[in-house]
Amino acid sequence: MTSLDDLPIRDDLRGKSPYGAPQKHVPVALNVNENTHPIPEDVAHDIVARVAAAIIGLNRYPDREFTELRTALARYLGHDLVPEQLWAANGSNEVLQHVLQAFGGPGRTALGFGPTYSMYGLLSSGTGTGWIAADRDGDFELSPETAVAAIERHDPDVVLLCSPNNPTGTPLSLETIAAVADAARGVVVVDEAYHEFADPGTPSALTLLEGRPRLLVSRTMSKAFAFAGARVGYLAAAPAVIDALRLVRLPYHLSALTQAAALGALAHADEMLAMVDEIRAQRERITRELRGLGFHPYRSGANFVLFGGVADPHAVFEALLDRGILIREIGLPGCLRVTAGTEAETTAFLEAMASFAPSTAANA
Template identity: 55%
Template sequence: MTFPPLREELVGLEPYGAPQLDVPVQLNVNENPYPPSTEVVADIAASVAAAAATLNRYPDRELVELRARLADYLNSSGGSGITPAQVWAANGSNEVMLQLLQAFGGPGRSALSFAPTYAMYPEYARDTMTTWVQGRRAEDFSLDLPAARELVLEHRPSVILLPSPNNPTGTALPPEAITTLCEAAGDGVVVVDEAYGEFRRTGTPSALELLPRHRNLVVTRTMSKAFALAGARLGYLAADTAICDAIRVVRLPYHLSAVTQATALAALRHADELLGRVDDLRRERDELVDWLRGRGHEVADSDANFVYFGRFADRHAVWQGLLDRGVLIREVGPDGWLRVSVGTPDEMAAFRQALVDVTTQGTSEEQA
């Protein structure tokens, strides 16, 4: 045995993570580009200061106040009648997902999703020793629903992971797709990951509306994106109370610090202000989609705060050309495609100009 005695399936693997580079325009990790206002910062600072005076004691391990305020928010953001007992929170939606796999996955069980999708999903399965089953999306990145249903019936996964909007493509799921897979899953848990749910286009419903109909449905959200709190690390879910109680069995004691809880509660007091830029980002996104299509690029419809576009014979060359011009985006998903986060008007102008320069240069070199 070599040292350290790492699990065999982890040997040689690199940790997950997007490049963190110091460049003028960072559009690669789907952050909200607008920081909290001075008023929000002051409230968070005061709340954290109050929490700091109690740091000799453990925090509320059941997150009573936070779960109540999150339920209130969800009932104003697509849900109805959600109670605090139906809500759970953790350190980012990543930990929420991991807890779900710890509770409902494991040896002899499987988790299923449809590629291209969030690259961390198979890692949650790997880390919990859950068999990973991967279906494929249609050419337009939607779900081939009959094929998806057959795959679920064939493998009978204990957990199905369905991001909506999907990362990296931005594709949202229609309610009938969620209902079909909830019914096909039987007693399996169907997780609809709405990390970007607040950015959905008008007319695109939230899966929260379906919670009363499906006891096996879980809807996850995060404060990292629309709430502009990526640095706070607060993710949460809404589900049947039996699911929340099961997660409490596997969560670590006092997993959510008093500082994190205080920060999240302060942010929820300012929800309207923090979400005030969502409409601006939607508008920038839609204008970017139109502009990219106008230049002849293939672009996936997006309900998120990012845009997936292609197709490039050498996407890495385009990515590198943009980086050379001070613009960082993301190489992710199928070859030929790139993902760009929606930023401020100035950042989007810089991206547009850099892309024109890179693609024009590429065309000129081909003609030469």
């Protein structure tokens, strides 16, 4: 039987592994930062009605420019954005792929600050873009000085800033973002996939767009909107950047069904986001109680918590899985990551973690 090694794939893809988190059916799944709260029933019915109406016209191609959706996204984001400044695709991963196709490629480089979202490196490889992982400061923070020094050292064509960072949850200051945007020669993408979970009043990088034509701000509906299965990501930038992304997208890349579903969710944005406060409360509860157990939770502005102080992360991961609780091994020594779920899910996780507490081991 032919194996992957027998096929004439690109040399730069040999030996690489595809992105993937464990997909297991368990009672408590807290491993991929989904919003574990269900879509409100009345909102679901409206979305179903909109999708049903779209089905009648599936014999025709969808609106290639998804004009109504871009208008709704601009309205949702505010900041005086207009539809011409909005882009959307099948998840923010495809949005970022479009950016790398347009501004990266062979002979060009993309830079991020590790540890960060693993798809950045994979998307770079897939587009023939060289990937540079620069270092962060202690506790996964990123100061303006550290960030600008990396930009000046490597002179990348694309900079990817995850704000807050995944997998660490670390918030990123506007000061650092502005410093990078002003220092970089190429485009700077601020990935705000988890921005809605930040502490109230936390400013968005959208406030920095004016006067910075090479600054791009990416978002997703997967997290706060509980829309992971719909695959809708979007981006705000100068109209010229949107024109560049048109050059690389596939024709009619957003289906009529996707557009209809996204419009339905955005029409009920307030209701869809009503669970964000509860998720934020569970995140703070996880941080507080893990610290009380003797673990080291890191600062998080997302819907998850990275925590250290785990003597054997894989053993704890497997023990939790045996109890029907799935969290995430991310390869950082002594660390695991858990999504902030419902109150019941959080309780199940914390009760299970109590038996692995460093403080418990110290007193044994």
